[in-house]
Amino acid sequence: SYELTQPPSVSVSPGQTVTITCSADKLGDKHACWYQQKPGQSPVLIIYQDSKRPSGIPERFSGSNSGKTATLTISGTQTIDEADYYCQGWDRNTVVFGGGTKLTVL
Amino acid sequence: EVQLVESGGGPVKPGGSLRLSCEASGFMFSTYSMNWVRQAPGKGLEWVSSISSSSTFTDYADSVRGRFSISRDNAKNSLYLHLNSLRVEDTAVYYCAREIYYYSGYLDSWGQGTLVTVSS
Numbered sequence: 311s312y313e314l315t316q317p318p319s320v321s322v323s324p325g326q327t328v329t330i331t332c333s334a335d336k337l338g339d340k341h342a343c344w345y346q347q348k349p350g351q352s353p354v355l356i357i358y359q360d361s362k363r364p365s366g367i368p369e370r371f372s373g374s375n376s377g378k379t380a381t382l383t384i385s386g387t388q389t390i391d392e393a394d395y396y397c398q399g400w401d402r403n404t405v406v407f408g409g410g411t412k413l414t415v416l
Numbered sequence: 417e418v419q420l421v422e423s424g425g426g427p428v429k430p431g432g433s434l435r436l437s438c439e440a441s442g443f444m445f446s447t448y449s450m451n452w453v454r455q456a457p458g459k460g461l462e463w464v465s466s467i468s469s470s471s472t473f474t475d476y477a478d479s480v481r482g483r484f485s486i487s488r489d490n491a492k493n494s495l496y497l498h499l500n501s502l503r504v505e506d507t508a509v510y511y512c513a514r515e516i517y518y519y520s521g522y523l524d525s526w527g528q529g530t531l532v533t534v535s536s
Contacts, residue, residue, distance in 0.1 A: 340519065341518070341520045347461075352511060352526040352529055353526055354526070355525075358516070358522045394460075398523070399520070400521050400522075403466075403475065404466060405463040405515075408460075
């Protein structure tokens with residue numbers, strides 16, 4: 311079955327750059343996207359089609375896809391970026407989520 | 417502004433049924449595929465079901481196939497999820513989400529969610 315693997319947790323100091331990875335055996339011929347979810351809130355799309363940002367998403371969020379690994383990068387991380395991050399792929403015309411990564415900013 | 421508002425959640429006993437609704441506004445609902453995604457307490461996101469714009473195609477996660485049924489009424493700008501034979505493990509917040517497709521799909525707008533609690 312198609313699975314997307316993310317690290318369960320990542321930590322970063324304010325102002326630093328952090329990367330969150332999303333790995334699969336075969337991610338490359340489909341786009342990846344990323345969602346941010348803060349406690350008690352609905353997920354918010356922050357990256358789509360591997361590297362595009364929806365309107366209103368800060369430039370410090372960026373994405374890439376190397377074929378087997380999609381990567382979310384947050385540059386100049388702020389305390390407000392502390393949240394859960396989920397990658398999402400696409401398999402047999404359905405949505406597939408990674409397990410999620412808890413980002414701690416300390 | 418795109419708005420998705422879910423309703424219909426609540427407590428239900430194992431084996432029971434429930435119908436969730438999602439009312440859409442701010443966009444041409446009839447032209448978009450729609451999805452249901454759930455999140456069990458303290459857990460990650462799990463895709464549940466999807467339906468194409470004209471209801472031609474539907475799909476389900478293995479965990480709910482045969483028990484849940486997705487439908488929509490484009491005249492009412494509404495999406496539904498019929499939950500039958502509910503299990504304790506179906507306890508979750510259920511979100512409806514709009515799908516955008518370009519070579520692959522992503523969910524660009526989400527509702528606030530409705531909580532389903534299955535317990536005896």
